[in-house]
Amino acid sequence: MEDKIKKVSIIISKGGLEGVYPGLIMANGARMEGIEVNLFFTFFGMDAIIKKRMGRIKVATVGNPGMHMPSLVGILPGMSAMATSMMKKTMEKLDIPPVPEYIEMIADAGGTLYACKATVDMFKLKKEDFCPQVNSIINVGRFYEISAGGHIIFT
């Protein structure tokens, strides 16, 4: 039998609901299997841990081929809000929590959350801008140290 996966470090680099959710689902799912989890938020993926933004993440209706919607329709006012609300309703039915609750759930489950130093500097953010579940702001080197001995998943 193959060795079981014991540890994963997941990078969430993309914004929007469709960018953030896959990493969150994989992180929570890993904890449910007893796998040690580190989550590293970088670039626009960081919206998921910024207090002011985490509850307002929308799904992209423009430039998102997965929406099966012509971009001309996607630019209409309210289109992204409507798609987001529909997606949120479906997810609630499937018992998938909204982003802030998901972050809390993963942290309570023992996952450790980190923010990327380069992005923090670029967007001029401070530790106080992040939700309390964020353990610390770390650089790439530290991320690799923390990830040692496990698998790295980039989303």
Add this chain to the structure above:
Amino acid sequence: MPLKTYGNTTVDVDAEGYLTDFSQWTRTVAEAIAAEEGFAALGPAHWKVIEFMQKEYKENGQVPSIRRLNKSGVASTKELYELFPGGPAKKAARIAGLKKPEGCV
């Protein structure tokens, strides 16, 4: 279908050791499965989770998710991971004599 004997009770299980017939479940079987999963003993907090899961399963045919358990007030997410280390939903479901949870959350 594999059989498994716990003490003097024989139960039907699937390939991963989950009971396939809940009517065969007893508290003694639960304690034996727990011991197999590495639990020293099941305390009142464990039983509260197990009984709630069984009640939910009886009512709507689904093994409740961690989120559902958390929201129901039976045990918080943190408590669930402390009570059932290494996979609360899976382990609690197996001890409770229920099938393996199917959801991703």
